[in-house]
Amino acid sequence: xxxxxxxxxxxxxxxxxxxxxxxxxxxxxxxxxxxxxxxxxxxxxxxxxxxxxxxxxxxxxxxxxxxxxxxxxxxxxxxxxxxxxxxxxxxx
Numbered sequence: 001x002x003x004x005x006x007x008x009x010x011x012x013x014x015x016x017x018x019x020x021x022x023x024x025x026x027x028x029x030x031x032x033x034x035x036x037x038x039x040x041x042x043x044x045x046x047x048x049x050x051x052x053x054x055x056x057x058x059x060x061x062x063x064x065x066x067x068x069x070x071x072x073x074x075x076x077x078x079x080x081x082x083x084x085x086x087x088x089x090x091x092x
Contacts, residue, residue: 014044014047016040016041016044016047018037018039018040019040030080030082031072031073031080031081032072032081033071033074033075033081033084034081034084034085034088035065038061038088039058041057042054042057042058042061057092060089060091060092061088064087064088064091069087070083070086070087
């Protein structure tokens with residue numbers, strides 16, 4: 001999975017964020033796909049020297065996507081945001 005992050009060369013400063021559209025129609029409905037946000041956390045952990053934790057979370061994301069038991073509407077299922085987050089956590 002490709003995650004988004006900005007790293008400034010040589011000064012140790014980095015910004016990590018979920019990259020997507022506004023999705024105003026999803027606010028408060030528990031339908032947003034949390035994978036870009038969790039993926040950004042993977043990049044942050046790696047940047048902070050927590051490579052093992054980053055790899056574990058990234059592997060959990062891959063397993064959730066591979067088995068597609070808990071994915072949001074945009075990925076072809078009907079799982080809610082919290083269900084996807086719980087599936088990732090359970091996989092860890």
